[in-house]
Amino acid sequence: MKKSIFFAFVLVSSLFFIACEKENNPSVTNSTLTSNVVKDLVADTIVGLSNGQPVGVGKYTFFSLENNTVVPSSDSNSTKWDIAFRGTSILTNAGSSGPGAGGAFVYTGTYDELKTVSPDSVFRKDSAPASFAIPFGSNRGWYVYDPVNNLITPIPGRVLVIKTAKGNFAKVEIINYYKGGTTPAPSASDDIKLKTQRFYTFRYAHQSNGTASFQ
Amino acid sequence: MWRTIFLFLFFPFQLISQVKSDSIFNNTLNEVVVTATRTPRTMGNLSIPVSLINAKTLYQSGSMRLNDILSEQTGLVITDNFGKGIQMQGLSSEYTLVLLDGEPLIGRTGGVLDLSRITIRNIRKIEIIKGPSSSLYGSEAMGGVVNIITNRAGQHTTDASMRYGRFGTIDGAINFARRYRNTDIQLATNYNRSEGYSLKPFAIQKTVEPFWKTAHQFNVNQRISERWKIGTGIRFNNSHIDNSIAVQNLGSTIVSKGFEKNQEYNITPYLQYQVDQKIKSVLRGYITGFHALQKLDVKDAYGSYNDRFNQLFARIEQQTDIHPTQLSTLTFGAGLIKEQVSSNRYDSLSTMRNNQIAYLFAQHEQVVNKRFTIIGGARFDANKAYASVLSPKLSFQYRFNQQCTFNASYGRGFKAPDFRQLYLNFTNLAAGAYSVFGTEVATSEIKRMSDAQLLEQKTDMFSKLSILKPETSGGLNIGVQYIHPKKIHFNLNLFRNDLSNMIVTDVIAFKKNGGQIYSYFNLKRALTQGAEINISKQFSKGLHIQAGYQYLYTADKDVLDAIRQGKVFQRNQSTSLVTRMALNDYGGLPFRSKHSGNIKFYYENAKGFFATARMIYRGRWGTMDLDGNGLINREDEFAKGYLQLNCSAGFQIKQSIKLMAGIDNAFNYKDILNLPGNPGRVGYVDIQFNF
Numbered sequence: 001m002k003k004s005i006f007f008a009f010v011l012v013s014s015l016f017f018i019a020c021e022k023e024n025n026p027s028v029t030n031s032t033l034t035s036n037v038v039k040d041l042v043a044d045t046i047v048g049l050s051n052g053q054p055v056g057v058g059k060y061t062f063f064s065l066e067n068n069t070v071v072p073s074s075d076s077n078s079t080k081w082d083i084a085f086r087g088t089s090i091l092t093n094a095g096s097s098g099p100g101a102g103g104a105f106v107y108t109g110t111y112d113e114l115k116t117v118s119p120d121s122v123f124r125k126d127s128a129p130a131s132f133a134i135p136f137g138s139n140r141g142w143y144v145y146d147p148v149n150n151l152i153t154p155i156p157g158r159v160l161v162i163k164t165a166k167g168n169f170a171k172v173e174i175i176n177y178y179k180g181g182t183t184p185a186p187s188a189s190d191d192i193k194l195k196t197q198r199f200y201t202f203r204y205a206h207q208s209n210g211t212a213s214f215q
Numbered sequence: 216m217w218r219t220i221f222l223f224l225f226f227p228f229q230l231i232s233q234v235k236s237d238s239i240f241n242n243t244l245n246e247v248v249v250t251a252t253r254t255p256r257t258m259g260n261l262s263i264p265v266s267l268i269n270a271k272t273l274y275q276s277g278s279m280r281l282n283d284i285l286s287e288q289t290g291l292v293i294t295d296n297f298g299k300g301i302q303m304q305g306l307s308s309e310y311t312l313v314l315l316d317g318e319p320l321i322g323r324t325g326g327v328l329d330l331s332r333i334t335i336r337n338i339r340k341i342e343i344i345k346g347p348s349s350s351l352y353g354s355e356a357m358g359g360v361v362n363i364i365t366n367r368a369g370q371h372t373t374d375a376s377m378r379y380g381r382f383g384t385i386d387g388a389i390n391f392a393r394r395y396r397n398t399d400i401q402l403a404t405n406y407n408r409s410e411g412y413s414l415k416p417f418a419i420q421k422t423v424e425p426f427w428k429t430a431h432q433f434n435v436n437q438r439i440s441e442r443w444k445i446g447t448g449i450r451f452n453n454s455h456i457d458n459s460i461a462v463q464n465l466g467s468t469i470v471s472k473g474f475e476k477n478q479e480y481n482i483t484p485y486l487q488y489q490v491d492q493k494i495k496s497v498l499r500g501y502i503t504g505f506h507a508l509q510k511l512d513v514k515d516a517y518g519s520y521n522d523r524f525n526q527l528f529a530r531i532e533q534q535t536d537i538h539p540t541q542l543s544t545l546t547f548g549a550g551l552i553k554e555q556v557s558s559n560r561y562d563s564l565s566t567m568r569n570n571q572i573a574y575l576f577a578q579h580e581q582v583v584n585k586r587f588t589i590i591g592g593a594r595f596d597a598n599k600a601y602a603s604v605l606s607p608k609l610s611f612q613y614r615f616n617q618q619c620t621f622n623a624s625y626g627r628g629f630k631a632p633d634f635r636q637l638y639l640n641f642t643n644l645a646a647g648a649y650s651v652f653g654t655e656v657a658t659s660e661i662k663r664m665s666d667a668q669l670l671e672q673k674t675d676m677f678s679k680l681s682i683l684k685p686e687t688s689g690g691l692n693i694g695v696q697y698i699h700p701k702k703i704h705f706n707l708n709l710f711r712n713d714l715s716n717m718i719v720t721d722v723i724a725f726k727k728n729g730g731q732i733y734s735y736f737n738l739k740r741a742l743t744q745g746a747e748i749n750i751s752k753q754f755s756k757g758l759h760i761q762a763g764y765q766y767l768y769t770a771d772k773d774v775l776d777a778i779r780q781g782k783v784f785q786r787n788q789s790t791s792l793v794t795r796m797a798l799n800d801y802g803g804l805p806f807r808s809k810h811s812g813n814i815k816f817y818y819e820n821a822k823g824f825f826a827t828a829r830m831i832y833r834g835r836w837g838t839m840d841l842d843g844n845g846l847i848n849r850e851d852e853f854a855k856g857y858l859q860l861n862c863s864a865g866f867q868i869k870q871s872i873k874l875m876a877g878i879d880n881a882f883n884y885k886d887i888l889n890l891p892g893n894p895g896r897v898g899y900v901d902i903q904f905n906f
Contacts, residue, residue, distance in 0.1 A: 110784065110793050130672060137725060144843050147649070153843035156793040157784025175791050186839065187888055 032209035036068050040179060041200040043085035054194050060084040060091060065162065065170045065206045079165035083172065085200055088143055088152060090134045093165035095125030100165025104133035106141055107159040111173040111203070114159050117212035123163050134160055142174050149186040150193055152177045162204075169207045171214055176201040250314070250342040250362040252580060252590065253351050253546055254536050262590060262612035262622045264345040264692050264708045264747075273335050275817065275827050277863040277877040277901065279378070279386050279407065281341075281363065282330035287829050287861070288343065289763025289813060290747045294806055295892040298329025304345055304710050305743030305769045305807050306358030310630055310688070312348070314362040316448060318483055319355070321528045322505030326633070332452060332479070333363065334430045336376065336388035337403035340364050345747075346710065347628030347690040350592045350608035353574060357628030357688045358712070365403070365432060365448075369394055373906040380899030383410035397438040399446075405430040411457070412894045414887045419461040419470055422891050426456040447484040453477070458511060473511030473520070480504050496535040503528050523564055526634075527555040546592075547577035556634040560641055562656070568638045570600040572631075578608075588612045596629075600637060600655075602684045604629045622694040622708075632683040636718055636735040648730035651720065654683050657734040661724055664732075670724055676736065677723040684737050688714045702753040711744040740772040741804060757819050764812035769803040774846060786842040788849055802837040802847035808856065810834035823867030831859045838889055854889035858882065865901070873903040 041063065044056035062071040062081035071081040079100040084091040093100030103123030107114055124133040138145035142158050145151075160172040178184060181201040184193050205214050247255045251265045258265060268284060278284040282299035285291050292302040300308030309326025312319060320328060335341075341363050348356040370392045378386040384407075391402040408427040415422065429452070436446035456475045481503040488496045509522040532550030539545060552572040557564055578592030593607040610624030638653040640660065652660045657680055664670050694708035717739035724732040745767040753759050775798065777783050783796040803809075812832045819825035834856040837847030847853070863877030876899065883896040 108782070110795065138731065139722075144845065146840070149839065153841065154786075155784075155843045156786040157795075157844070173793070181791070183841070186841070 033205060033207050033214065034068070035203070035205045037201070037203045038063070038068075039181060039201050041070070041085060041202070043198045043200055044087055045198045046194050056087065056198065058086070060086040060089075065164055065172075065204055066166065066168065066208065082164040082170070083162060087198055088145075088177070089132070089136050090142070090160070091126055092133045092162055094133070094163070096128040097126040098165065101163065101167040102133075102165050103163040105161050106134060107161050107171070108157055109159065110157060111159050111171065114161070114171050115213065115215050117161055117169050117171075117214075119212070121161065123161075143177065146186075150190060151183060151186065152197060153183065164206070168210055169212050169214075170204055172202055172204040174200060174202045248342045249317070249364075250344050250360055252544075252578065253534065254544055254580075259620075259696075260588070260612070262588060262610040263348075263624045263626075264622075264694055264710075266343045266345075266749075268341040268343075270339050272817075273338060273341070274875075275819075275825050275863060275865070276829065276861070277875060277879070277899065278335050279384075280331045281333040281335055281338075283879075284335060284341065285330065285343075285361070287813060287815065287831055289749055290345070290765040290811070291343070292806075292808060292811060292833060293330070294327075295890065296806075297325040297327040299331045299892065300327035301330060301361065302806070303343075303358040303361075304690075304712055305745065305767045305804070306688075306712060306714075307806070310355065310357035310628070310686075310714075312352055312354075312356040312360045314352075314360060315450070315481065316365055316483060317362060318481065318499075318501045318503070318530075319352075319528070320479075320481075321503055321526050322477065322479055322507065323633070324507075332428070332454065332477070334386075334388070334405040334407060334428075335363075336386070336405045337365050337390050337401075337430075337432060338363055339366065345708070346624060346692045347606070347608065347626035347688055347712070349604075349606035349628040350594045350626055351576060351578065353572070353594060353596050353606070354629060354631040354685070357630055357686070357690075357714070366401070366434065369399055370401075374903055375906075376901065376903035378899055378901040381897045382412045382894060384408070384897075384899065399434075399436040401432070401434040403430075403432040414885065414891065414894070420459055422887075423894070424457040424459065426454060428452070428454040442489045444487040444489075445485070447482065449483075450479075450481040452479040458509070460511065471511045471520075473509065475510075476508045478504075478506045493538045494535065496533070499530075499532045499534070501528070501530040501532070522559060524558040524560065525556065525564075527553075529553045542582035544580040545577070546579075547575075549573075549575045554634075556638075558634075561634070561638040561653070562640055568634050570598065570631075570634075572599070573597045586614045596631075598631065598685075601632050601682060604685050604687065618698050618700070620696045622692070622696070624692045626690055628688045628690060629685040631685050632718060632735070636683060648726065648728055649733065650726075650730065651733045652723075654680060654735050657723060661732070664724075664726070669726055671727045673724045674722050676721045676734075679736065680723065680734060683718060683735060684716050686714065686716050686718055686737070688712050704749075704751045706747075706749040708747045709745075710747070712742065714739075714741045714743075717741060738773075741770065742772060743767065743769045743804075743807075757821075759817040760815070761817075762812070762814045764810070767807055767809055767811070769807045770801065771804060774801065783844060783846070785844055785846075785848050788842070788851055796844070796846075796848060800848045802853065805837045805839070805847055808834040808836040810856070823873075824865070826862070826864040828860065828862045831861070833857060833859075854886060857884045857886065857890075859884055871905050873905070875901040875903075877901075 043061050044059055046054045046056055059073055062073060062076055062084045064071050064080060065082040082093055082102060091097040092104045093102035103125050105121060105124055126132045135141040142160060143152050143154050154174040162170045162172055164170055177197055179196040179199040184196060207214060246258050246267055248258055248265055248267055249255050251261045251263055273284055276284055282293045285301055286293040294300045294302050301311050303311050308328055313328050343361050345359040348360050352360055372392045375389045386407045388405045393400050406429050411421045411423040411425045413421045432450040434448040438444050454477045458473045458475050460471045483501050485497055485499045505526045507524040511520040530550055530552045532548060534548035537545045554570045556568045574594060574596045576594035580590040582588045589611040591609045595605050597603045606627040606629055608626035613621045636653055637655045639651050640656055642650040690712040692708055692710045697705040716737040718735050718737055719739045720733040721736050722731045723734045745765060747765045749763045751761040778796050778798055778801060781795050784793050785796045785800060786793050811834055813830060815829040817827050835853045837852055838854045839852060840846055841852050842849055860881040861879045862881055863875060865873060865875030867873050879897045880895060885893060885895045
């Protein structure tokens, strides 16, 4: 009697275990959804000082979420890129920034929670110099600037919902702004803080079938 | 007339006679304090949390500056930001009023009144009142009041003391007090210097630069007749701090040399008229000025940097105390304040910014019966520059028996918007070209910049700019006091402070060059609550042990709401994964320690030998946000808690010479980042001559 109870217990718990595993790692993957992590994407790193202010060359780094590659800046006026980085500024391929059918908005919530783009979402388009789909400036878009420690930190719980140049949906989470994906310590020298910044680490999911689903 | 009005308004109680005084209370409880009710009261009879540090403790603790001794008190934390500030019941320095002989000290930087400005060499006692006390003292008395009492009227003393300590610290003082017939005179002078120290070796800039400070005080009191008394106090305080700043920018280092100079004076004339045993009236004047200068010669740059700040505070006040019966005391008064500030941080040094305040206050204390005493009062401050405030307070004491009393009090406190929040006109060219405008100048400055095509856009907050209201709080204190016949004294106080209309900065516009423009808003709501416990025991052989503990919870109420609504996120330090924050992830307001406490041993014998060992604990506290949510939540956002041991010992040679030596921070605890004001272990020797 005791034995059979034990077996029944083992059976039930292993079934439960299998069931759980299935839920955590969906065996069916959607072939049109790709997920990637991009590390140390250079975004106009600082080359010197101008009037006492650190400056880069001033050029954007263009990136294709569709192909997971950096796009040469000679193709900036094409639909080959989806998102572009220069310092803390991020552009999307539409409006004043490019000929694409892109756009973006900043979603508040976690990356994993964002499973579909709600149909009533409003995608903004860049309109230089006054407004951008992903607003420029500290605490407006994706980052916050700490003037005391001179550090840029991505705001947790902000996901950039992007419409690519072709009009597909993607979600992007900026994870870090510094080389190697590690923010310098607040006590680090300004020299280190300037030399290691403007290296983006971000993850994204891209849906190529035109639907608003990230599942 | 006043009397009847206030009696009618606040105290429709019956007056009952006959109360026996208790004799069991030990010395501390029989000590007289004046700050709690603005009239002399014995400690044991007060219905609000009050503590007292007497001259003996001050001397034996080997303290030099006010922050030294206050850091050893339960529930008080010394913060190190713009000088040594005091944090009381979780409220920061800007919400705590510091009085010198009953008059407010001015000259705050960033809201912080630097306690290291004040020598304790001529202090007779320090009274500390916790909880809102604006009903008596007006602005700033939100967290509580610290009153430093120097007056030594009627004494005959001449003493001179000298101390030498680590880092070339020298502290010399001379005190002189005499009574000539009907005249009391006191003179005190103090010189304090240090060579400063570096916590980081090879740094160009010392952590604390060399400084010197002087303080001179002269008091005179004259009894004109049985009824009339007149007097004044005059005090001068000076400090000079060397200043060198090294800025590194992509390999090149710019070193700037300069100094900081602060001058302060206080003049406190008064005239007292004692009508009879029942009525006393005092007319007090007060003039104080604070002048700060920061000068920096920046090498290879735009020339020298000059920052000047001048503040004047003048007040005239009349206070009358009446004892309508033996069991009641009525205190009322009125005053006028004129404040004036000029600074090149505002428009220009020549533009004087003014504020005038007129106020009335009244308080009634009634012994209802031998168990029950009640005190009620209120103060009304009418201000020119901002909205007026009414601050009431009600407290009572219930005595179960001779050992045990129960106290409860509720009071309102406020802090007037300061000149910075009203008139600041500051642009930082170095760090991101941001600007901060006070509310009174913001609209015109924005218009000017808009006309000059300098603005990118205004934010929604711009339309919300309005006349600043005072920050207000409501504070509840509930306490139990128990005295065991074997000289054990137990004290528990629970407190809760609700702050509203707190002034914070927010962005009102963006400049075309990307810089942000800030102004001030009455937006924030916060709470602090906790418990404070003190136990002390006097042993028969000259040993006295005290132990104290404070539990403190603080929070921004809007953050609590946002967390409850699931709108707040955090990023894990090792995985970089973002999760929703839960209420217990929130570390509360920055610079607050949940746990703090102390245990102190004092020993002395009849031959004049004494020794002390005081252990002070401060639990971890939040310092800065690192994961971008603007809150204290992650482990790496806290400074480590620490234990500090201070000890001292001394003896007397004959009656005239006292020798003392001590070590502060004997465990040599250091935290370069979070405790720059803590140099590590400091030894000192001290000699005092009494003539």
